[in-house]
Amino acid sequence: RIVYMNGSYVAESDATVSIFDRGFLFADAVYEVTAVLAGKLVDNKGHLARLERSCKELGMKLPVSADELTQIQRTLIEKNQLTEGGIYLQLTRGNEGDRDFSYSDDIKPTLVLFTQQRALLDSQAAKEGIKVISMEDIRWRRRDIKTTSLLPACLAKHLAHQAGADDAWLIENGLVTEGGSSNAYIVTHDNKIITRPLSNDILHGITRASLLKVAEDCQIELEQRAFTIEEAYEAKEAFVSSATTFVWPVVAIDGKTIGDGQPGEIAKKLRSTYIEMVLAFTQ
Ligand code: PLP
Numbered sequence: 001r002i003v004y005m006n007g008s009y010v011a012e013s014d015a016t017v018s019i020f021d022r023g024f025l026f027a028d029a030v031y032e033v034t035a036v037l038a039g040k041l042v043d044n045k046g047h048l049a050r051l052e053r054s055c056k057e058l059g060m061k062l063p064v065s066a067d068e069l070t071q072i073q074r075t076l077i078e079k080n081q082l083t084e085g086g087i088y089l090q091l092t093r094g095n096e097g098d099r100d101f102s103y104s105d106d107i108k109p110t111l112v113l114f115t116q117q118r119a120l121l122d123s124q125a126a127k128e129g130i131k132v133i134s135m136e137d138i139r140w141r142r143r144d145i146k147t148t149s150l151l152p153a154c155l156a157k158h159l160a161h162q163a164g165a166d167d168a169w170l171i172e173n174g175l176v177t178e179g180g181s182s183n184a185y186i187v188t189h190d191n192k193i194i195t196r197p198l199s200n201d202i203l204h205g206i207t208r209a210s211l212l213k214v215a216e217d218c219q220i221e222l223e224q225r226a227f228t229i230e231e232a233y234e235a236k237e238a239f240v241s242s243a244t245t246f247v248w249p250v251v252a253i254d255g256k257t258i259g260d261g262q263p264g265e266i267a268k269k270l271r272s273t274y275i276e277m278v279l280a281f282t283q
């Protein structure tokens with residue numbers, strides 16, 4: 001793979017980061033993942049806008065503009081002949097040559113991007129649905145900022161896999177926040193989508209924002225409110241969304257079958273409509 005690092009395109013084996021980089025020492029870094037379909041960037045404007053917001057919230061400076069980032073992403077797609085998968089982007093606060101919690105305001109950031117070729121459309125999880133288990137949400141209070149402090153998510157997914165499930169749904173004060181790396185939704189028996197409203201408690205998913213529009217276009221009712229895991233057990237459907245999964249139906253939660261145990265109609269409709277839309281409109 002050819003990757004991007006601080007202004008240069010280099011072979012992945014030549015891309016090295018200092019042990020004093022604050023991304024390595026403190027997870028002092030933000031990231032974004034943009035899906036690529038048919039060689040095109042999916043919902044990328046939203047991802048770059050969220051990146052700018054994450055940077056602003058943490059006082060980090062992006063060394064390049066959003067337009068330049070898009071150009072870098074397109075160059076990587078071309079250099080790696082990426083057709084389907086994702087582009088990972090990470091910006092760390094940088095490195096001042098030692099380990100120190102505090103940092104100076106003129107610290108020079110580290111920017112890396114790389115591609116990942118993956119099948120996104122032809123997905124077993126999309127066809128059959130996934131199983132999740134619930135667990136306590138032990139993350140920090142600013143989940144709206146997309147930082148690389150992902151240890152709680154790694155532990156949650158590992159626990160889920162050990163329990164024979166595919167992913168975790170996280171619970172705080174009895175209410176579902178989101179998935180391990182996705183936004184969470186249920187569908188009531190009168191066909192209304194329920195999903196938690198935006199706040200500092202969840203990541204403001206770019207796919208979520210698009211799906212809200214898709215639901216409106218398809219005239220599917222949607223209510224933004226928090227829901228309990230017990231309500232989810234009894235739901236007609238459940239599903240998750242993220243940049244590289246789009247929509248995945250959830251067919252079991254904590255070993256309890258959701259609906260008839262098959263991917264739900266609304267989840268399938270949202271997935272197919274969203275994919276149709278991005279294939280038609282992405283650049
Ligand atoms: N919530 C969390 C915790 C995530 O890590 C992600 C994506 O990685 C999402 C939600 C979905 O966000 P997006 O649709 O922007 O990928």
